[in-house]
Structures are given as C-alpha cells and as structure tokens.
Amino acid sequence: MTARFSLRHVVRRYRESRTGRTIEALRVRQFDVEPGEIVAVVGGNGTGKSTLLETMAMLQRPDEGQLLLDGRDVWRENASLAARRRCPMLLQRSVLFRTTVIRNVMYGMKVRGLGRAEVRRRTDEVVRLLRLEELVGRRRQELSGGERRRVALARLLVLKPETLLLDEPTAHVDRANERIIEDAIRQLHCDVGTTVILASHNLRQATTLAGRIVTLVGGRLLPGTLDNLFEGTLGSEDGRFVFRGRDGLVLHIAPESFVLENGDTSPPLDVPVQIAVDTGRLEIVATSQPAATLLRGRVGLVRQDDDRCRLQVRLDTDERIYAEIPLSQYKQFGLNLGSDVCLRLADRAVRVLEATQ
Amino acid sequence: MPDALRNALHLIFSLDEGVLQYAGRSLLIAMAATLAASLIGVPLGMILAERDFRGKRAVVTVLNTLLAMPTVVVGLLVYSFISRTGPLGDLRLLHTVPGIIAGEVFLILPIVTAFTLTAVSRTDRDVRITALALGANSRQVLWTVFCESRFGILAAVIAAFGRVVSEVGVATILGGNVDGFTRTMTTAIVLDLQMGEFALALAMGLVLLTISLSINVLFQYVQGGGSE
Structure with a gap:
C-alpha cells in the first residue's frame, strides 16, 4: 500500500x-x-x-x-x-x-x-x-x-x-x-x-x-515517546560503551543496544552527546541478576493504558527513567509502587541524537 | 456678524441656486476623484503590502512623502501636463471638471495607497496562512485579506474624500474658478470673500463644515467597527 x-x-x-x-x-x-x-x-x-x-x-x-x-x-x-x-x-x-x-x-x-x-x-x-x-x-x-x-x-x-x-x-x-x-x-x-x-x-x-x-x-x-533524554559523554571501557550523564547517570551499553544511522559503525565517542532511551525497549529482569549493564531502582509512578503499563523508575543514582511494559510483565514481576526493579536495555534501545558540541 | 450668519442660514435653507450648484459640483468632483483613486490606490496598496520586492522600502518612503505634498504643487504638476503646451494639452482638460478630477486623483492617490498599505500590513499574517490552510487559492487569499482589512481600507477612502472636498489649490489652478463650470465650494469661498459676499462665503463654509463633520462621524464609526 x-x-x-x-x-x-x-x-x-x-x-x-x-x-x-x-x-x-x-x-x-x-x-x-x-x-x-x-x-x-x-x-x-x-x-x-x-x-x-x-x-x-x-x-x-x-x-x-x-x-x-x-x-x-x-x-x-x-x-x-x-x-x-x-x-x-x-x-x-x-x-x-x-x-x-x-x-x-x-x-x-x-x-x-x-x-x-x-x-x-x-x-x-x-x-x-x-x-x-x-x-x-x-x-x-x-x-x-x-x-x-x-x-x-x-x-x-x-x-x-x-x-x-x-x-x-x-x-x-x-x-x-x-x-x-x-x-x-x-x-x-x-x-x-x-x-x-x-x-x-x-x-x-x-x-x-x-x-x-x-x-x-x-x-x-x-x-515513540522520548521521555528518556539524557545529555552526557559516551566512552568505551572494556569493550563496552559507557554513557556518563551530566547528572550522574551511568549507563553501560552493549553495542547492539545502539541504533546507528547513516552508515555509522560506532557511536561518537568522547564528545558531548544527547541520547534517547526508547521507553518501549527497556525490559524488566529479575533483580537477582548481577550485571553492570542493568539499571536498578524503584517504581515511582505507574499508569495503565489498556494492556500496557508506563512506569517511572527512580534509579539508585536518583535519575528518573521511563519504561513501557506489557501489563502481563508488570503482574508477572509482582511490581507495585515502591517495588525494587531492574531494567535492561534491549537491542536498539539507545539512539544518539546528536553531538551537542 | 449675526446678520451675515442669518443671511448664510437663509441661503442654505432657501436652497439658494448658487450654494446648491457649488456644493453639488464639489461633491461630484470629490466622489469621482475618490472612486478613481480608490480603484487604483486600493489594489496598489494591497500589492505593496503583500509583495516583497527590491526597493520596497524606498517606494514606501516616497509614498509617505507624497502624503504631505502641498496641493498647489500637485496643481502645478498636473497643470504642466494638461496645459495647452503640455503633453496632454490636446485633451483640453484645463479649466474643466474632468481636469480638476484628474488633479484631485493625483492628490489623494498616495493617501489611499499608503493607508491601504498600512491597513493590509496590520492584518495578521496568520489570516493569510489560515486561508491557505483551509484551501484558498491566491486570489481567494487576497480577497480574504481585503475583507479582513475592510475597515482600514474604508477609512483610507473616507480620509481621501475628506481631503478632496475641502481642497482649494488644485481646484483653483486646474479649474480656473469659472462660474457655472468649474467653481466649487472652496474656490467660491475665496472669491466671495474677495468680492465682499461674506454671507455667501459663510453659507458655503457652513455646508463644507457639515460635510466635514459628517465625514468625521463616518470615519469614527468605521474605525470603531474595525476595533475589537
């Protein structure tokens, strides 16, 4: 069509x-x-x-x-x-x-x-x-x-x-x-x-x-909706990308989590950038999983729209990040206001919007 | 003075032939000149307001300067064209009503154009884009802008009419103040005063004043209609 x-x-x-x-x-x-x-x-x-x-x-x-x-x-x-x-x-x-x-x-x-x-x-x-x-x-x-x-x-x-x-x-x-x-x-x-x-x-x-x-x-x-916009610098450590936000947020990002455009093979490193984390590409994982790539925090706000849930997660670094997950997943993990929660960046979850300098 | 005023009022209310003739001619000239100037000046003002082109600022500056041009200068300029030795001498317009009308058109054309330009420029740019967004073509957009600016444009036309009806320089130079042919209220006032016909001059003055008052009332009304 x-x-x-x-x-x-x-x-x-x-x-x-x-x-x-x-x-x-x-x-x-x-x-x-x-x-x-x-x-x-x-x-x-x-x-x-x-x-x-x-x-x-x-x-x-x-x-x-x-x-x-x-x-x-x-x-x-x-x-x-x-x-x-x-x-x-x-x-x-x-x-x-x-x-x-x-x-x-x-x-x-x-x-x-x-x-x-x-x-x-x-x-x-x-x-x-x-x-x-x-x-x-x-x-x-x-x-x-x-x-x-x-x-x-x-x-x-x-x-x-x-x-x-x-x-x-x-x-x-x-x-x-x-x-x-x-x-x-x-x-x-x-x-x-x-x-x-x-x-x-x-x-x-x-x-x-x-x-x-x-x-x-x-x-x-x-x-998608881009509530998760962060400014900071991208670097490379031990084969992984690390985003250090201006407000203290640290994200360990696997290469496959980036959305690369215009034939880029790698995101711009060591320059100030703005990144957007897709709310729909944040997955809930069990809190027991040990991994530096996970984001840990507590559920701050919850809004339910039909079969989806929109969560505001207050990270341990005090940053707020938003995630949209299926209602079934919300129930499966027994989440509620104040629950501990662990998020993982799925593939193509992070988009580098622009170098800000 | 009371006698002169009494006589003047008597001339007016007895519908004196001279007063009626001069007033009628003045109104005819003013209406014809205003109509002609509006037909040229309103579209011209709209085009100037709507189009951006090189030298637009210079054109607007010249136009604003022409607003203050003395009537006798306009009279002289037009005289140089329509006098027997002028390029339009063959038309034999000198000392005729059409000759006066031509001069008055030149006098008020800048008024109509400049005031229209201002009125249209003041019309919100959003009116144009709203009309376009609703599917209007360029002609319909222009018509919409015209309708939205109508109070300002009408005020321009009324101001021009007021200028012509009370004008004496152009009418004297181009009309020659010929009794029965080109004498208007304003030229009659000047002549009657020189000849000591104070009552007739005063009667003419009162009629002129009434016309001016009516124009001003209309002007206020129109401007009131444009405000929100």
Whole structure:
C-alpha cells in the first residue's frame, strides 16, 4: 500500500532575521503515514512540530528532500491547489475571520465551490458535532478561547478531509472543550477514515487519540515517546560503551543496544552527546541478576493504558527513567509502587541524537 | 456678524441656486476623484503590502512623502501636463471638471495607497496562512485579506474624500474658478470673500463644515467597527 504521506530527507531551514544566521528547524530522514492512521507528533516547544505539519500541509516548502502524497512528489508538481486542499490544517495560530461563526465554518466549502444545499447540510452536521448551536450567529470577539478553537476545528471537519493536520488542537482549551474536540476528531476518523497527523505536547491526548506516536527532538523525528533524554559523554571501557550523564547517570551499553544511522559503525565517542532511551525497549529482569549493564531502582509512578503499563523508575543514582511494559510483565514481576526493579536495555534501545558540541 | 450668519442660514435653507450648484459640483468632483483613486490606490496598496520586492522600502518612503505634498504643487504638476503646451494639452482638460478630477486623483492617490498599505500590513499574517490552510487559492487569499482589512481600507477612502472636498489649490489652478463650470465650494469661498459676499462665503463654509463633520462621524464609526 502506498503511504498517504512520505517525507524523504526533508530539511527546512530558517534565516534568523536578527543575526542573519541560518537555523535548521527540521531534518527528517524518512517519515511515512499510512492512510487512515492517526499519528501523534510530540515534543517540547520549538522542536519543529509546527514546521513539520506546515511542511506536510504544503504551507512551507522544504529546502531539501521530497514530500510525497500518495506516492507523488507534491513540490515537483508545484504543490497544486488540489493537493493542498486534500490536506487542510488547523494551525496553532489559526485565526477566525472577522465574520460570524457560521460564515467561518462555511469558508473552506465556499473556496472549494460546493453547492449551497451541500454547504448547509454539512454545516448543520458539524455544528451539531461540535456543539456550536448557540454560537453560530456570534462573532469572534464574542467567543472564549475554547469556543474559538472548536470553531476553527469545525471549519476543517466540515470539509470531511481525507487527511487532517492538527497543530495543538486543544492548546489553551479547558477540559470540557478538549473533550468535545477529541470526540469530534475520533468521530471523523471513524466516519470518513481520515488520516490524522496531530502535533501535541499533551502526552495523554497523544496516547489516547493516536495509534502511533513519534517524537521531535531538535527537528529530528524519532519513533515513540522520548521521555528518556539524557545529555552526557559516551566512552568505551572494556569493550563496552559507557554513557556518563551530566547528572550522574551511568549507563553501560552493549553495542547492539545502539541504533546507528547513516552508515555509522560506532557511536561518537568522547564528545558531548544527547541520547534517547526508547521507553518501549527497556525490559524488566529479575533483580537477582548481577550485571553492570542493568539499571536498578524503584517504581515511582505507574499508569495503565489498556494492556500496557508506563512506569517511572527512580534509579539508585536518583535519575528518573521511563519504561513501557506489557501489563502481563508488570503482574508477572509482582511490581507495585515502591517495588525494587531492574531494567535492561534491549537491542536498539539507545539512539544518539546528536553531538551537542 | 449675526446678520451675515442669518443671511448664510437663509441661503442654505432657501436652497439658494448658487450654494446648491457649488456644493453639488464639489461633491461630484470629490466622489469621482475618490472612486478613481480608490480603484487604483486600493489594489496598489494591497500589492505593496503583500509583495516583497527590491526597493520596497524606498517606494514606501516616497509614498509617505507624497502624503504631505502641498496641493498647489500637485496643481502645478498636473497643470504642466494638461496645459495647452503640455503633453496632454490636446485633451483640453484645463479649466474643466474632468481636469480638476484628474488633479484631485493625483492628490489623494498616495493617501489611499499608503493607508491601504498600512491597513493590509496590520492584518495578521496568520489570516493569510489560515486561508491557505483551509484551501484558498491566491486570489481567494487576497480577497480574504481585503475583507479582513475592510475597515482600514474604508477609512483610507473616507480620509481621501475628506481631503478632496475641502481642497482649494488644485481646484483653483486646474479649474480656473469659472462660474457655472468649474467653481466649487472652496474656490467660491475665496472669491466671495474677495468680492465682499461674506454671507455667501459663510453659507458655503457652513455646508463644507457639515460635510466635514459628517465625514468625521463616518470615519469614527468605521474605525470603531474595525476595533475589537
């Protein structure tokens, strides 16, 4: 099956107007999104989430690389209007136009030249879905932040798009509005099978809405949630790699635990680096096992999502590390809050993000 | 003075032919010039605001300088073009209403353009990107930006109208103040004062003041509509 979206070696740079320096905001080697998938892109502020989504929505042209939509290079075909209209986007800074709510909702359909009856039918539908009945005649200055966000989302959902790009759909929105928005996204996904790419710094939202989560760190896209980011130096001792974190964390890493890219045969040694330990590639092992490569600590927090458990482990060195394990494993080891726990780095658990110097 | 005021009011309320004629001509010239200047200046201001090009800052600086150009200088410049010996002399526009309108268009074109540029530039950049993200093409984006800036643009048009209706330099130089043909309220005031027709000048002044007041009220209303 052809991926709905494929990014290949996409690089986006900005020129800082104040200093004139060129800053690389995004570097994505490969990112595929299948039709009907919901993918959440998580990451902190300024990691490139908006740049990624705006690039996918064809609002920004990548400086290098290809953006493929259903296998076709959109920029080779000048990012045609038709391609752009297939991927409407809710911007983090979306504004409502200076008119009534109802006219705002109709905007996308009008620019597409839909018939009056169709416009009315779809508008009625989305107004009900996002509970905007009381707001239709109001203007933007008469709406709260949460209501504005709902209207902004209604403008997109009414288009019944095959792909939807949502940048922080519930930013600055209260819990009640957040629930309405999330339900509406789920509903659209169920009804139309819309492919959704969602940028969020809300991990709860990402895990409950999305089928897959990727993380952006410094413009680099990495699989999974990356809570385990550490800065330090990598060295080599007795045939093993040793990571010494700035905050005292020491990790003994077997060569097979590294994810190496771009033809690298070994991670960069003796230079400051940032490493990410994949939460899903930390395994629980019996505490009796003696080995320098194991991480020992106590279970700090536990959160259960369906058949998986997310643990926060407070290591003996006082660092916190997160692990996602099957619920069955959690039960098998009889873990509980405060239990002693021993973790092992599985194959390909550690990714060296970048040399920080 | 009370007599002159009484006579002036009498001239106004008795719908004196002269007052009506001069007021009507002034309004006609102002409306025609404002319409023409808006048709050119609004798109020009929008293009200047929307497009980035080499020398844009210089163009904006020249435009802002033209805002303060004295009316008599504009009159002289246009005169040099439409006088009999000028390049457009064959059109015989001198001392005609179209001649005055042409001069007024040159006078207010920088106002409409510069104010439109400001209004459109102030419109949030996010409006453009939101329209694009919702699937608008470049023409629809431009229309959306126009709609979002409409209060500012309308204020530009009203300001230009106010400038023309109360202007005397261009109307005198290009119109020649010919009674029955090119005499406007402002040129009539100057002439009537020189001839000692104080009541008629005052009546004209009162009508002008009323028009200016109405424009200002409209201006305030429009600007109020633009604020949130």
